[in-house]
Amino acid sequence: MITAIRGFNDILPGDSEIWRHIEESAYRIFSTYGFSEIKLPIVEKTELFLRSIGETTDIVEKEMYTFPDRHGDLLTLRPEGTASAVRAYIEHKLYTAPVTKLYYTGPMFRYERPQKGRYRQFYQIGAEVLGDDSPRADAEALEMLMRLFGRINLKGVTLQINSLGCPDCRPVYKEKLLNFLKDKTGELCENCVRRIDTNPLRALDCKSPGCIEATKNAPSIIESLCENCKTHFEKVQYYLKLSGLTPALNPRMVRGLDYYTKTTFEITAEGLGSQNTVAAGGRYDGLVSELGGPKTPCFGFAIGIERVALILKEEGIESRPLSVFISLGTEAEAKGVELVSGWREKGIRVVEEFSEGPLKNRMKRADRLGARYVIILGENELNSGVVAIKDMVAATQETLPWDKIAQRISAQ
């Protein structure tokens, strides 16, 4: 038997409806905030990710699917979407507009050990606001995201925010932190000691007991922000409050991509085990210019679709009722073709049960197909211009004229 490769999953019926629900809700809501969809390629030149994500990040160092194509160019299956969105923004000179709001969805690829909520091919819905430095942009994007989670009824979500500063103040803080950590290297875990020079901030986020203890009194980045970053961060919180959001401040939150500046955030949910981040993102004011575009402040985020779907599946979502049509006899069969077609024109979700044999068996099949309603057209009904419609949940049955069926089913 040929199976799918490790970490690459099929999304089967039963799950795919939940996915569609999430994606369609996102499109609808994002659109009301002025976002438009951009379709991006799944493969990019490796260099794009090296330069955007950062050469010393875990993603670039050990998680990318990279391969040479037939001409020997190094290509990579995208591990995230922001890099591509920014590349397209620059390539097509979208910066001539005052502000650009984009969203996209699709698979991302990272070579990691799969576990619950983490797969090698996984799906994200991403959104990027390009060309807006206002703290209102940060707050509005977060409001939009929380609105989506509210709309799809995602339970147990927590919003945490932080500010990572800018090229002016972050190095100052890094220096402070380094001084603090210098004489504590004995208490830090192996990992944190290794990256103390490349990325000392990681120690703040480390879960090993030694690191937690050692960094307990570490200086806070929020207190080291420059005037500009500080006001920005305060305003973001002010506007979030106006939107009715009260995020938890987490000065220890560090992101895995190098391009973030100022505001960063993370939304976690309950019931996912240790991979509990359902959405995350932040501001990246330097990325566009680093990739060769004009200086452009941006804010963006990504949602992990399978993680959201896992939670919604746990909670259960309602799906549209299915009707199964059964005709008895050649003449009823012929009339049925016309009737079923008419119901579908009206948007009724109806399948026909084609098998022959005793009605009892056909009812049984209809039940197993998941029918909410079974619509029966036999000789008696045909002659009177009606059908029998049975509600399989309520176990009630009524007789209705042909043109009342769509109305009856839609009424539910």
Place this chain on the structure above:
RNA sequence: GUGGGCGUAGCUCAACGGUUAGAGUACAGGACUGUGACUCCUGGGGUUGGGGGUUCGAAACCCCUCGUCCACCCCA
């Protein structure tokens, strides 16, 4: 990449190292030629994940491998 748990029928799971690996459920048919879920009968289903080893004898014990789950790492 590291550590641990688990792989037996489509699904959920039994089976002390010892007959022909079972049960529930699902599936096919019938009891029942116009009414599902409940009942009864019959039937098809298995390389016990794969490979090697120990043993008179392995689903079980050992090694390797693959898959899966959980955690670490990391992230969405």
